[in-house]
Amino acid sequence: MIFFKKKEILLKDFFPEGFIDIHSHLLPGIDDGAKDLENSIQLISKMSSYGIKNFITTPHVLGDVYPNSSTxxxxxxxxxxxxxxxxxxNDIYINAAAEYMMDEQFSKLLEKNDILTLKDNYILVEMSYFSAPMNxxxxxxxxQLKGYKPILAHPERYKFYHNDFQQYYKLKKAGCLFQLNLLSLTEQYGKGVQKITDKLLKEGLYDFVGTDTHHTNHLELLKKIGNKKTFEKINELLKSNSNTFK
Incomplete structure (x- = not known):
């Protein structure tokens, strides 16, 4: 366990050596993340200054909005x-998977085994912020029948579950792993999301973390998590990323 004398922690001391960010949007010009190659380098350089040098970046694969193929x-x-x-x-390691919207297109990709995994059989999935898929x-x-392990991105941001917390237990029982967005620890997505994040943490329901970086504003806001209290909450999850995806 790392002990910090001060309450505030620089992010380069916050993230453990070998930490791997498993959720970001750093590839140029294919979704709502990095706009071009220059922007990609800018984001990566900033994250590197925070001590994050290992990435499995995850562009959206989302119907006709972001119909990004594996190729x-x-x-x-x-x-x-x-x-x-x-x-x-030369000190950056970057690979790519995808953040798959669980929609009809995803089901077709799944049928063809045309899936980019984070590592081994782990895949990052999401759903609409308005409602869960009927199926x-x-x-x-x-x-799971195809042999994959689903990691649900930012479960705390699905507000339709906030007043029915048992749904989170149901998802876990069904085999879903949970990935926390680090900015959900701040008020970036609203106080309601922040509150549910704390509850999910206390219940031990998270498995991994990710920055979900899209732009420089996200990286400026990320500085807010640099404190002893937050570190103590998520230290084991930071280690989980490193141990699972190295």
């Missing part, structure tokens, strides 16, 4: 890796 994602990853090398940025538990079952 496109891999090509964009190589483009970014080439640019990092060109700029002699949510069928989809979760199909994911």
């Amino acid at each position: 496109l994602i891999k090509n964009k990853l190589e483009e970014l890796r080439t640019e990092l090398k060109k700029r002699c940025i 949510l538990y069928d989809i979760i079952f199909e994911i």
Whole structure:
């Protein structure tokens, strides 16, 4: 256990060596994250200054809005890796998976086994902020039937579960792992999300964390988690990322 004398902690001391961010939007120009290659490098450089140097970045795969194919994602990853090398940025490890919306398109990709995993059989999934899919538990079952382990991105942000907390236990029982958005520890998504985040933490329902970085504003806000109290809450989850995805 690391002990800090001061209440405030610099992020470069907050994240353990070898920490792997499993949720971000750093590939250039394919979703609502990095706008272009220059922006990708800017975001990665800022995160590197925080001590985050290992990434499995996860562009959206979302119906007709972000119909990113596995091939496109891999090509964009190589483009970014080439640019990092060109700029002699050699201390960054970056791979790519995807953040899959659990919709009809995802079901088709699942059927074809056309899935980019975070590592081994872990896949990052999300659902609409308005409501869960009608066939949510069928989809979760199909994911596992195909041999994958679903990690649900930012469960605290699905407000339709806030007044029915038992649904979180039901999801866990169904085999869903939970990934906390680090900015949910702040008021970035509202006090309601912050409150549910604390409850999910106290109940020990989270498995992993991610920054869900889209832009520089997110990275400025991330500084707010740099304190002893927050570190003590999520230290084991930070380690879980490192141990599972190294």
